[in-house]
Amino acid sequence: KQEVTQIPAALSVPEGENLVLNCSFTDSAIYNLQWFRQDPGKGLTSLLLIQSSQREQTSGRLNASLDKSSGRSTLYIAASQPGDSATYLCAVTTGGSYIPTFGRGTSLIVHP
């Protein structure tokens, strides 16, 4: 059964810092990996989707990479801002079931 781990569980950084969030998974037979953002009390907002054949995806200040062989993905946030404060979750969709498995998220605080 696929297991998804996100480290660290919480992160606090000063504004302007570049930062990396990590997501690891146990079964490399994935179809895709998706990064989400969740604000307190709200639903999940999709940030980036990386197909299994891709190595990375970029959107604005966000860049997500995927290394299937090592079971890892990173979400890079450039020049962080207080508005980036949220919980970031990754979800891995595995072959066969097509059911996404979620990590528990990294809670990010960017302070001015």
Add this chain to the structure above:
Amino acid sequence: DVKVTQSSRYLVKRTGEKVFLECVQDMDHENMFWYRQDPGLGLRLIYFSYDVKMKEKGDIPEGYSVSREKKERFSLILESASTNQTSMYLCASRRQGDGGNTIYFGEGSWLTVV
């Protein structure tokens, strides 16, 4: 713009009541999901539906049932609500494919069972 709408944002129900949580998507997606999210436990899959009238149990189906009579609507039913079902419930949808499509979530429904 894509939209997944959960009709109730906040509900308070009594123990033993039958509870309906409704989810509607306007993207003609085949796949729909119900999750619950609890602090320290993350998102856990309750039920999912590949298409109309199709449903599969997720990791924690006990105490829940679902209905998918129309493609756009996926309902979660708590047959007899209990206090341990107090949680945030999230609905999601995705276009059918090889699993390679974006998942979209609703805003969530906060359920308190007293």
